[in-house]
Amino acid sequence: MTDDTTPIWLRPERAAVGRPAERTRAEITAAAIAVADRGGPDAVSMRNIADELGTGPASLYRYVGGRDDLLDLMVDATAAEYRLDPPTGDHVRDLVAVAEQARSIMLRHPWLPELVLTRPVLGPCTLDVLDHVLEALADHPGDGRTKLEIFALLNAIAATFALNELAAGNRAERAAAYLGHIAAAGERPRITALWDELTAPNDDSDDRRAERLAALVSSLLQ
Amino acid sequence: MTDDTTPIWLRPERAAVGRPAERTRAEITAAAIAVADRGGPDAVSMRNIADELGTGPASLYRYVGGRDDLLDLMVDATAAEYRLDPPTGDHVRDLVAVAEQARSIMLRHPWLPELVLTRPVLGPCTLDVLDHVLEALADHPGDGRTKLEIFALLNAIAATFALNELAAGNRAERAAAYLGHIAAAGERPRITALWDELTAPNDDSDDRRAERLAALVSSLLQ
C-alpha cells in the first residue's frame, strides 16, 4: 500500500504510533513557498527549505517523497488562494473572474507560472477550482473533455499574461537586445516596425489588459 | 564588447586566428537535440552532450556561454523546422497552419513544450516565424503589441495541446489516480461525472482536435 506511484494527496501524512512528528507537511510547503517568494524559482532547494525550518535536508524526506512532490504541494497550496464565489449564471463573467484571480495569484508568486505551465497538478485545492469552473459551466454545451481543456487553457492564458508582466528579468532583456539589433539593421521592415511600436512610450493601461484577457477567455467558450 | 549580457545570437562564434576549432555551435546544438530526443528533457546535461560528441564537458564552454545558452539554441533550432508558405490572405487559415506545425514539431521533440512555455526565446529562426505571422496579419487590425501577444498565445496553445497528447508520463497518471479516487468517493458529483466521461472509451479523432485548435486560434483574432 501507498507505494511510490501513489500521488502525494493520498499518502498518509503521519503514523499514529511511534515518536510524534515535529513538523507538518503544510508547514514544509509553507516554508518552501516562502523561500520561493523571496529568492525566486532557483532558490527552491531542499537545503534552503531545510534551513528555513532550522533543520537538515534529510528531515524533509519524512514528510515528502522528494522535491517533485514538494513542487506539486506548492502549486496546489497556491490554489487555496482563490476566492470561489457562487456562479452568477454569466459563463463569461465567471470564467474571467477565475482567470483574473489566477493572474494575480501568479503575480504574487513569480515562480508559479513556470510550474503551472509545466506540470499538470491536480491536488485537492486545484480540484476545488476545477469543480467551481465545472459548476459555472454546468449549463454550457460541450462535453467534459472540452471543459477540462477550457480549464487547462484558462490557466495557460493566465500564466502567459503573468509571465509577460513579470518580464522574466534579464532573459527578456536579452531577447529584446537581439530584437533591437535586428530592427536597427533594417532588413526586415515588419520587425523594425514592431520594434518601434514596442519601444514607443507604453500607454498600456490595466483596462486594456483586462479587456484583452476577458476577450480571450470568452472566446474559449465558443 | 560581447560581454555576458549579449545574447548568444550576437556573440561571434569563432576567431579568425589561433588554433582552429574542431566543432561548431550548430554541431553542439544538434548533439544536444539528439540527446534530448533520445533521453528526455532530464538527459540534457553538459556531460551527456559532451559524451555524444566524444569530448569533455569543459570543451563546450568554448562555443556556448553555458547550459542556458544551449537550451536557447535548441529551442531556436527547432523553429527552423517550420515550413513557412506564403500567406493565403485568409488570416485564420494561415495562423492555424502555423499552430498545427508548432504542435507537430513539439510532438517530434517531447522536451520542447516545456522549454517553449518557460523561456521567451527570440533567436533568428524564431524570428522568421514571427515575421511570417506578422506578414500574415499585415492587414489585420490591431497594434504590434497585440500581434506579438497573439504569437505568444499561439505558441502557448500549441504547447498545451502537445503536452496533453504527450500525456506527460507517470506524472499525468498520478493526477489521474487522484481524480479517480475522488470520483470513486462520490462526494463531488461534478468531478465524478467528469471522471466517467474521461474514462469512457475515447472516440476523440484527429479531426476533433484539429477543429478545436482551429477554433481557438481563430478566436485569438477577434
Place this chain on the structure above:
DNA sequence: CGAGTTCGCGAACAGTGTTCTCAAACTCTA
C-alpha cells in the same frame, strides 16, 4: 518496565553546471 515503531538528522554518495589551468595547435610576422 520493556518491546516496537517512528522521527530527526549527520554523514555520505552520485550527479550537476562551471571555472582554472596549461599543454597543444594553429596563424601571422620577421
Place this chain on the structure above:
DNA sequence: TAGAGTTTGAGAACACTGTTCGCGAACTCG
C-alpha cells in the same frame, strides 16, 4: 624558417544539487 601571439581542448577540481543510509533518541502500546 624561427619565434611570438592567440585560441582551442580537456583533465582536474569546486560548489552545489537531490537523495539514501544508518543510528540514536523519543514516543506509544502491551
